[in-house]
Amino acid sequence: GDSVTQMEGPVTLSEEAFLTINCTYTATGYPSLFWYVQYPGEGLQLLLKATKADDKGSNKGFEATYRKETTSFHLEKGSVQVSDSAVYFCALSEGGTYKYIFGTGTRLKVLA
């Protein structure tokens, strides 16, 4: 079945460091891909999405490119801030179904 695998955390970075959180997926069709962010005590918020191969999603300085050839959707940010400390979830959805599949989440901690 479909699945999402993302790197285990926690990831600890200094402010202004470069961030990469790896995400790979398996899917039978042509899924849409998402990154969500969760701050303490809150629900998941959509960070960015991409709906087809080679699409790049971006928001708030974060980017991720839909790579069909490597079945990956890695999250990147050039310069992280303390306020980016949160848990990040990679997810996919198969069009025409009810299904959304989530990774287990990666906790990011950014130190001042």
Added chain:
Amino acid sequence: DAGITQSPRHKVTETGTPVTLRCHQTENHRYMYWYRQDPGHGLRLIHYSYGVKDTDKGEVSDGYSVSRSKTEDFLLTLESATSSQTSVYFCAISESDRGSDNSPLHFGNGTRLTVT
């Protein structure tokens, strides 16, 4: 803002008691979901609904039931709570009338349930 409200936000209950969690949306979206979030497991789907009185099971539905008598409300019931159901429960909606499609899910702020 997708207008999703979950209640209660926190609940402590004893083993064996019934518990009902409520999810309310202010839009008229067709698809609603209940997930549980546990460390090391990410989000796991409990049940989902694709319309009034139309519901189906997710991957971890044992011990849970749901009801949707109105478009805006989706209730999750633990018939007899157990300690293994201690978790954070999230309601979510999809903007797509066809289920997942290319639309993201929008989440409520969660209910933290502790079963003692």
